[in-house]
Amino acid sequence: MASASGETQRMLMRKRADWAKNSNQPKVAAEMLISSGDLDKAVQLITENDWMDLAINVMRKLERSDVDSLRRLASYFIRKSEFNLAARIYGNINDIKAMAQMHV
Numbered sequence: 010m011a012s013a014s015g016e017t018q019r020m021l022m023r024k025r026a027d028w029a030k031n032s033n034q035p036k037v038a039a040e041m042l043i044s045s046g047d048l049d050k051a052v053q054l055i056t057e058n059d060w061m062d063l064a065i066n067v068m069r070k071l072e073r074s075d076v077d078s079l080r081r082l083a084s085y086f087i088r089k090s091e092f093n094l095a096a097r098i099y100g101n102i103n104d105i106k107a108m109a110q111m112h113v
Contacts, residue, residue: 019045030054039063043070052078056085068098076102087111 022045030038035058042051043063048071055063068082079098086095092111099108 019047023047026050036060036063043067048075049078052081056081059089061089061091065094068094073101080104080107083107 022041026038026041026045026047029035029041035054039051039054039058039060040063042048042054043066048067051063051067052071055067064082064085068079071078071082073079079102083095083098086092086098095111096108099105099111
């Protein structure tokens with residue numbers, strides 16, 4: 010796999026992640042999705058399975074333009090009473106309304 014192009018490596022990693030998910034190893038799948046850069050799918054899998062450590066890890070890797078994934082993570086953090094993490098996300102995406110609603 011070392012000689013394959015970057016896109017080919019990402020595609021292979023996504024296929025491995027699909028295999029891991031279908032093999033009832035969702036945490037391995039989430040880690041592979043993070044490695045392949047498929048962060049949207051990783052966020053979905055992480056929040057569905059309640060993995061706080063991976064949620065924090067993927068939060069740091071997301072770009073500010075990935076607003077949907079960031080909002081999903083913020084909602085997850087609020088459900089887990091991690092208000093500081095949610096506030097950090099809302100601050101990064103400049104969503105003052107959501108931050109105010111969180112504090113009410």
